[in-house]
Structures are given as structure tokens and as C-alpha cells.
Amino acid sequence: MDFRLSDEQRMLVETARKVGERFGPDYWRELDARKAYPAKAWQAICEAGLCGIALPEEHGGSGLGMLEMALAIEALTAAGAGATLAQMFMLNPIFGGVSIARCGTEAQQRALLPGLVGGEVTFCMALTEPDAGTNSLEIRSFARRDGEGWRLSGRKVWITAVPQARKMLVVARTRRIEEVTRKTEGISLFLIDVEREGLSHTPIDKLGTNTLPSSSIFFDDVHIRPDELLGEEHQGWPGLLEVLNTERIVTTAGLIGTVDLALRLAVDYGADRKVFGGRPIGSYQGIQFPLAQAHAISECARLMNYKAATLCDLGQPYGAEANRAKLLAAQAAALATERAMQTMGGMGYAKEFHAERLWRDARLFRFAPVSEEMVLNFIAQHDLGMPRSY
Structure with missing residues (x-):
């Protein structure tokens, strides 16, 4: 290597x-x-x-x-x-x-x-539904045939940057879940205009990632043209997996960058802040060890993400590596941002020192775009050969 x-x-x-x-x-x-x-x-x-x-x-x-x-x-x-x-x-x-x-x-x-x-x-993507989060195969939004096109009805939730998007990647069923032998069948991908009759959205108030709004979306008999189908009708699942697995790589890269930034802020503050005899607080092991731990975990996530990305570029399976990398990166970012705030003490709670924003934003990725628990389920089942637990 x-x-x-x-x-x-x-x-x-x-x-x-x-x-x-x-x-x-x-x-x-x-x-x-x-x-x-x-x-x-x-x-x-x-x-x-x-x-x-x-x-x-x-x-x-x-x-x-x-x-x-x-x-x-x-x-x-x-x-x-x-x-x-x-x-x-x-x-x-x-x-x-x-x-x-x-x-x-x-x-x-x-x-x-x-x-x-x-x-x-x-762009934005409409996948998650109130009753289908990580369990994407349970989506119920349905696009029924209408001449050469379709009519879409349903609801999506936690969809990012809808007001700023021109195009929306919609994941919908074109065969109802009760009508298929396998749940991976009957799913189609559509790329439609956000501004369209019958499509409405409302904002969700939330803790962080405030620069990108989140919305609930409602589809009320929305017309979809034939040229807005991506790939083959009913065969959208493999394409969706490519989107979701590459999304993991991007998520991990952003979390690793967050760790780098949070640690830099913490180290710089620890070098400047002096207490109890004039020693910088960064000289104390109680400050150093958690930051060093976050760095070590993040570096492992970085290398695993590089492996996932390289396998992706080679056309080889990479889903397991992408999931492992995301798990580690989210944990490293949670630790790094929280300990950066702790290093700064009260000032870590102040917006001018930036750590609290990094902490708020990074917290999302402990459960999105896939939760830690589901990644661990995947590892237990596919890597360790243990029984499916859910």
C-alpha cells in the first residue's frame, strides 16, 4: 500500500x-x-x-x-x-x-x-419518511402510473436544503410493498423540480447545522414526467445504495475535518491559557489525553475512509469500509468537539470561540445519515457472522 x-x-x-x-x-x-x-x-x-x-x-x-x-x-x-x-x-x-x-x-x-x-x-434528496428512517426499504411514498408519467403522493421528513434546491432526487415506490417478493423491488428514483404543483414543504426547528435548513415535504398527486425517471423503473435500489455509500465517505471526510479544526482550537487555547502558577493548561495530562484520544480515533477513521474511497474508485465493494469509517469519525468528532469545549471552560460555551457550533453540528452525525447502532448491527452481522439482531 x-x-x-x-x-x-x-x-x-x-x-x-x-x-x-x-x-x-x-x-x-x-x-x-x-x-x-x-x-x-x-x-x-x-x-x-x-x-x-x-x-x-x-x-x-x-x-x-x-x-x-x-x-x-x-x-x-x-x-x-x-x-x-x-x-x-x-x-x-x-x-x-x-x-x-x-x-x-x-x-x-x-x-x-x-x-x-x-x-x-x-440538489436535495427526499428519502427519509416518518416511519422509514434507517429502514429505507419501508418507504411508502408511491408514484402510480399516469399515462407515460407518474403521479406521486406521500410524505418525507428531515430533508436538507429544500428551499435552496432546484432539483430533488425522490426515492419512491412504484410497486407497493405488499405487492413485491423482496422489499428491494419496486423502488424507483426520480429527479424532479422542487417548484412543482402539489409539492410543499415546511421547516423543522433544530439544534444545529443551521446554515442548511431541514424540512418536512408533502407530495399531493405530484406529476412526474417520463424524462425524470433515473435508471429503470422499479430497479432503483442499487443506484440508491451507491448514493448512500458515497454519502458515507463524504460525511466521514467532513467529520475528520471537524476533528482537525476542534483540536487546533483546543490546542491553541490550551497553550495560551495559564492558571495556578502560570503554567499553560495544555501542559496537563487531563487536558492532553482526551484530545490525543480523539486524534488517534480520527486518524484511524481517515485511513479507513481512504480505503473505502479507493475501493469505490476501483469499482470494488466498499460499503463495509465506508460504514466503519463513518462510525469512528462520528465518535472522534463527538469527543474532539466536547473536549475542545471542556478545555476552554466557560469560554467553550461562548459562540465567539466556535467550539460550541462544531459540537452542535457534529452531534447530528452520531445518528445520520446512518446511526451508530445500525453500523454496529452491520458489522456484527456481515463482518462477524453473527445472527441478525433487528
Whole structure:
């Protein structure tokens, strides 16, 4: 195994770092306070070519891979944004890019990928339902045939950045769950306009990730055109798995960047803050050990994520590695952000020191996009050969 980055990869990381530093912690703190969408930061990311890293060159992308995307996200999030910026990559190059590039027709790719790469077209994905969270196969939103198209009815919840999206990747049943032999059958993917008759959405008030709103969505007999089907009707499950597994890689990269940022804030504060005889608090093992533990866990997550991304780029199975990496990264980010706050004492609770925002945002990823418990179920069943427990 070769752990060295190529010259191209190092240049990519440096580009991402410079873009990220243009939008440092103060920028994200201000947006968090206003619950404002990071449009300027995302446009700068697109203009630097970072949105299209893993998308085809013939449609404006760089033709690189998920490994390069993970490297760029680490650098961007570590520069000041924290985990929430990784969600922008989930929304666009994953929910939009992966679904179109791997499932879409040539006409769909020509029509949408250049706008995605340039930042003009933004995306969201409607998957989760009130009674179908991690258990995605239990979705009930149904698209019934209507001439050459479909009519969609149902409800989705916890859908990110709906008001800012132009296109929505909708996961719906086209055969009812009672009518299929296997639950993976009868699922279809559609890419529709967010602004459409019968589609409405309402905001969800929440703890963190305030720069990207979350919404409940209602589909009331929404018309879907024939050219809005991605892939084959009833056969959307394999394409959805590609979206979900690459989403794990992006999530992990953002959490690793969060750990890097939180530890830097904590170490810098620990070097400056002096108590009890003038010694910096960073010289005490009670401060050092938890931060060192978070760093060790994060480095393991980083390497596992690189393995997952490399396997993905080679066309080999990578779901297990992506899940393991996400599990470790979420735990490392939780520890790093909480201990950064503890290192700062009362000031860790103050918004001007940034740690509390990183903590609020990172907490989401202990249960999203897949919960720790479900990852452990997966490991027990598929890696250890234990009985299915749920």
C-alpha cells in the first residue's frame, strides 16, 4: 500500500485549504446565527473546480475519484466550516452527481451535470419518511402510473436544503410493498423540480447545522414526467445504495475535518491559557489525553475512509469500509468537539470561540445519515457472522 499523495492530490488539497480559509470560522459563526445558506462559499468552491472533482470530464468535471473528493472536503471543513460543509457535497456531487452520472441517461447528464459543477443547479434528496428512517426499504411514498408519467403522493421528513434546491432526487415506490417478493423491488428514483404543483414543504426547528435548513415535504398527486425517471423503473435500489455509500465517505471526510479544526482550537487555547502558577493548561495530562484520544480515533477513521474511497474508485465493494469509517469519525468528532469545549471552560460555551457550533453540528452525525447502532448491527452481522439482531 502506498500512502503518499500524488502531486495532483497535494495541489488539490492546497486549493481546497485556500478556498476554505477564505470562509473561516467567523464566516460560519455569522451564518449559523442568521440561519443563512452558505451561497458565497459554495459558489467559490464550484469556481475552484472542487464540486466536480469526481464527475465526468465530458460534462465539466475533473474525472478524478472519491478519494480526491474526500481529501478536498477534509481540507475545506478543517479551515473553519466544520461538518456542515460536507453536507453541501452530499447534496450536490452525491445526491445530484452520483445519481445522474451512474443512473442517468446521456441526455440527463448533458442537461444537468454542467450546471451542477458550476453551482447553478443545486440538489436535495427526499428519502427519509416518518416511519422509514434507517429502514429505507419501508418507504411508502408511491408514484402510480399516469399515462407515460407518474403521479406521486406521500410524505418525507428531515430533508436538507429544500428551499435552496432546484432539483430533488425522490426515492419512491412504484410497486407497493405488499405487492413485491423482496422489499428491494419496486423502488424507483426520480429527479424532479422542487417548484412543482402539489409539492410543499415546511421547516423543522433544530439544534444545529443551521446554515442548511431541514424540512418536512408533502407530495399531493405530484406529476412526474417520463424524462425524470433515473435508471429503470422499479430497479432503483442499487443506484440508491451507491448514493448512500458515497454519502458515507463524504460525511466521514467532513467529520475528520471537524476533528482537525476542534483540536487546533483546543490546542491553541490550551497553550495560551495559564492558571495556578502560570503554567499553560495544555501542559496537563487531563487536558492532553482526551484530545490525543480523539486524534488517534480520527486518524484511524481517515485511513479507513481512504480505503473505502479507493475501493469505490476501483469499482470494488466498499460499503463495509465506508460504514466503519463513518462510525469512528462520528465518535472522534463527538469527543474532539466536547473536549475542545471542556478545555476552554466557560469560554467553550461562548459562540465567539466556535467550539460550541462544531459540537452542535457534529452531534447530528452520531445518528445520520446512518446511526451508530445500525453500523454496529452491520458489522456484527456481515463482518462477524453473527445472527441478525433487528
